Amino acid sequence: MIKGMKIFITxxxxxxGGALNRRYAARHEMLTPSRSVLDLAKPDxxxxxxxxxxxxxxxxxxxxxxxxxxxxxxxxAMRVNAESxxxxxxxxxxxxxxxxxxxxxxxxxxxxDSLLSEAAPAAPAVPVNAYGRSKLAGEQAVLAACSQxxxxxxxxxFGPDRPSFPDQMLARAIAGQEVAAIADKWSVPTSTDDxxxxxxxLFIHRPAASGLLHVCNSGEATWHSYAETTLAxxxxxxxxxxxxxxxxxRMEEFTGFLARRPRYTTMSNAALADLLGETPQSWESxxxxxxxxxxxR
Ligand SMILES: NC(=O)c1ccc[n+]([C@@H]2O[C@H](COP(=O)([O-])OP(=O)(O)OC[C@H]3O[C@@H](n4cnc5c(N)ncnc54)[C@H](OP(=O)(O)O)[C@@H]3O)[C@@H](O)[C@H]2O)c1
Numbered sequence: 001m002i003k004g005m006k007i008f009i010t011x012x013x014x015x016x017g018g019a020l021n022r023r024y025a026a027r028h029e030m031l032t033p034s035r036s037v038l039d040l041a042k043p044d045x046x047x048x049x050x051x052x053x054x055x056x057x058x059x060x061x062x063x064x065x066x067x068x069x070x071x072x073x074x075x076x077a078m079r080v081n082a083e084s085x086x087x088x089x090x091x092x093x094x095x096x097x098x099x100x101x102x103x104x105x106x107x108x109x110x111x112x113d114s115l116l117s118e119a120a121p122a123a124p125a126v127p128v129n130a131y132g133r134s135k136l137a138g139e140q141a142v143l144a145a146c147s148q149x150x151x152x153x154x155x156x157x158f159g160p161d162r163p164s165f166p167d168q169m170l171a172r173a174i175a176g177q178e179v180a181a182i183a184d185k186w187s188v189p190t191s192t193d194d195x196x197x198x199x200x201x202l203f204i205h206r207p208a209a210s211g212l213l214h215v216c217n218s219g220e221a222t223w224h225s226y227a228e229t230t231l232a233x234x235x236x237x238x239x240x241x242x243x244x245x246x247x248x249x250r251m252e253e254f255t256g257f258l259a260r261r262p263r264y265t266t267m268s269n270a271a272l273a274d275l276l277g278e279t280p281q282s283w284e285s286x287x288x289x290x291x292x293x294x295x296x297r
Contacts, residue, residue, distance in 0.1 A: 011062030018161030019192035086141035110262020159192030183224035
């Protein structure tokens with residue numbers, strides 16, 4: 001029997017925050033203020049609003065997450081992704097609450113080619129875009145402000161709460177449009193439902209877990225192999241009737257980005273596996289569950 005906690009989630013209307021809120025609402029008391037109540041773009045106002053709330057765990061899922069939007073507004077990205085998280089962490093420290101700060105594989109520069117552990121330096125190598133720099137600044141700020149903070153780095157999220165890459169690929173396939181994806185960029189697609197379950201295990205059974213932690217499914221993909229696997233699973237499950245080819249693209253020939261993207265950011269989940277007592281399932285099997293869930297929902 002899990003003892004219920006008072007959990008405050010920012011970004012609960014988003015892809016990850018939505019998954020956490022769905023899973024935790026049955027067992028815990030949830031506090032999920034919307035952006036109109038708590039706007040992280042206004043760090044000066046955050047402390048006063050949060051001081052009145054009653055919680056023992058804060059999970060900060062809110063963020064400015066589009067690399068291109070951050071590139072166009074680097075100061076805004078810093079306010080949302082670093083300055084306000086620092087205020088939230090200081091408030092957690094003041095009242096003795098725990099905090100989980102959601103971060104990203106984009107804190108790495110992407111220049112290596114082997115699995116990235118928590119010990120791999122994100123700095124002094126500099127993230128390649130304003131999004132990564134703001135998220136790295138956010139990590140450093142919350143770790144400095146609060147002794148009970150876990151920084152959970154996640155990558156390439158998919159889940160039912162907000163559309164993501166598999167939805168885009170499926171929509172193109174269903175519309176009979178060409179499907180193309182970048183084949184020279186690597187990371188780990190990760191299920192938001194799995195993250196919800198792992199984090200709950202950690203805050204219930206491993207309350208002392210703190211510092212950096214890579215929180216992702218097992219395996220590795222390029223956007224191209226991610227697209228191919230999505231469509232193959234969709235065919236198997238009956239979401240599409242034909243398997244379209246996926247045209248491989250090279251990152252340097254792709255002109256649709258304002259911000260540069262890091263090339264290789266696959267994270268090792270060995271430390272997470274140690275804490276959970278089991279290896280997280282592969283991203284392929286998590287994706288199969290997610291796509292099959294659409295048929296039954
Ligand atoms: N998506 C990925 O593939 C990915 C990969 C690596 C790391 N991450 C990290 O995972 C976390 C969650 O990402 P996600 O995919 O769930 O993002 P998302 O679906 O875009 O959701 C972001 C959430 O943050 C809220 N938000 C945005 N700006 C805000 C502001 N100024 N004040 C308060 N709330 C604000 C949004 O509210 P509205 O509904 O009002 O917009 C939404 O609830 C982020 O920290 C992100 O950096 C994501």
